[in-house]
Amino acid sequence: MQIFNIVIAGVGGQGVLMASKVLAESALANGLDVKQNEVHGMAQRGGSVISFVRIGKQVLSPAVLPNCADILISFEPLAALRYLHYLKPGGILVYNTVTINPSTVASGLATYPPDVEARIAGACGSARGFDALSIAQNAGDARAVNMVMVGSVMKYLPLDRQVIEEVVRSLSKGKGVEVNLSALQGGAAV
DSSP, X not given: OOOXXXXXXXXXXXXXXXXXXXXXHHHHHTTOEEEEEEEOTTGGGTOEEEEEEEEESSOOOSOOOTTOEEXXXXXXXXXXXXXXXXXXXXXXXXXXXXXXXXXXXXXXXXXXXXXXXXXXXXXXXXXEEEOHHHHHHXXXXXXXHHHHHHHHHGGGSSSOHHHHXXXXXXXXXXXXXXXXHHHHHHHHTO
């Protein structure tokens, strides 16, 4: 197996790092080598967060280079557009269509581009956008968007689906177990 590169992007507080942890621990549980790296930026203030997960028999570096990601998972449309340059030709982009205003937009210093989804479609023919928030809410908690997004890419990953479910079960706490598993299933159905 060659290296499988995943880039996860979003806004602080959306669970990008938890999604990254689920994928990394699932790779380890599948007997693969994994390297994970994240950039928090202004995450605590609603700023951009990006995480890299690299999976293979032997992975030497945690960084995904531009034009090398097999999958880009974005928790927000503008984040998808911002990090699209990481996706390799023929790579898969899966993104949540629910917008979250960056701090510059919320403070009135900038405006959210009205044509983000059209620009995504023009740049990436394989882009799949959907309302992950509604799926998470149906699972029982809006905060489960991260598990919806993980579920939406399970079929593309070199990982066993049951192993991913077990990792989600082990990382979740209390009532969150059933919500997260339901969100994972909801994402897988997209």
